[in-house]
Amino acid sequence: MDSALTVKNVFVSYHGNEALRDVSFSVDPGSLVGIIGPNGAGKSTLIKALLNLIPKDQGEVKIYGKNIKEMRKFIAYVPQRSHIDWDFPITVLDAVIIGCYPTLGLFKRPKKKEKAWALQCLEKVGMQDFSKRQIGELSGGQQQRVFLARALAQKAQVFFLDEPFVGIDAASEETIIHILKELSTNGKTILVVHHDLSKVNDYFDQLIVLNKELIGSGKIDQVLQADVLSKAYSGRFSFLDKLEVQA
Template sequence: MTAPLKVKDLTVAYQKKPVLRNVSFEIPEGKLIGIVGPNGAGKSTLIKSILGLIPRVTGEVEIYGKPYKEQRKLIGYVPQRESVDWDFPTNALDVVTMGRYGHLGWFKRPGSKEKEFAMECLRQVGMDGFAERQISQLSGGQQQRVFLARALAQDAQLYFMDEPFVGVDAATEKAIITLLNNLKQQGKTVLVVHHDLNTVKEYFDWLLLLNVELVGIGETERLFTKEYLQRTYGGRLTMFDSEKESSFMIN
């Protein structure tokens, strides 16, 4: 089967300084993948360069065997919450309905069918009661749920989520991981930029370890080890062992 995502020799630089260097990997379908690495490792840059949001110095990206521009309808994207203009005058339902635009032809406006689909997506994230609420009036966790609902409305096969757990409450975090597992059970592939090492084993079945260069990619059980994590974080990682579990602190 054709891989959902294949990246070859990807290099990205800011002001001639490499942020990603010669990154190559391929992922199988139906995996929940955590993108893990220290600050400045290029995690968000990786997603944005794959999606064509920032230029690459070198590299090729294939989505199900074809260039990204030909496969946009197969992709869902949840950006960092801090990158969104939350003062834009629109309500939650309209934001989610925007996720249907890729399935409409040119100049077509969403109708009742698209609105109903968007409402169902809001229900899945527990936000249907806030459909008419202005997004600026929502809490941080509620705003994140709305953007997850918009990604659901895209009805994609391959999802990219940039730090969806940052700044949300425990209830929202639980709702997000439930949603991600549901997507995986439907055969979708999901890549998530993630910071909390203490939840990695619980949340992800695959990992992509990154620090400018690719450190490793594969099953969490194989890569979530002291050796791989210290290669990824260097001296900034402290590991605490106990009989029951391990915990981590990034210095």
């Protein structure tokens, strides 16, 4: 079976400053993958470069052997909450219905079927009772659930989430990771930029470790090791005492 995601020799720079250097890895279908590394390591940059949201200096990205443009409607992206205009005058339901557009076809508008599907997705994340609220009226955790519902509405095959657990309540985090694990079990591939290293064992089955270059990638038991994390975090890894790592 083809890899769900294949990344080869990706370089990214901003104004002449190197952000990512020669990053290559692959992800198997149905994997739940954590992207970890210190602040400034290029984690969010990596996701944006893979999705062609920012330019690459060089490199190749394939989704199931095809380029991003060909696979766009099968890819869902949940950006950081800080990058979203929460004052935009849109209801929760309408925000989720937007996820239906990639599969509607050119110039077609959502109808009763799409509205019903959007409501199902809201129910999945426990937000059906908030469908008429303006998105800016929600808490951080509720907002994150709504944008996960929008991704679900898209019926994507590959999901990219950038720091989905930052600034949200424990109940929302539990709901979101439960849904992501369920998606993975059903063959969907999910990549998550993540910062809480104490939870990587519980959340992910594969890790990508970055610090501007690829430090390690693969199954948890292959990557969650002291030498890999020490290299990524420049030796600042007192948190390892709390992790199940191999010396």
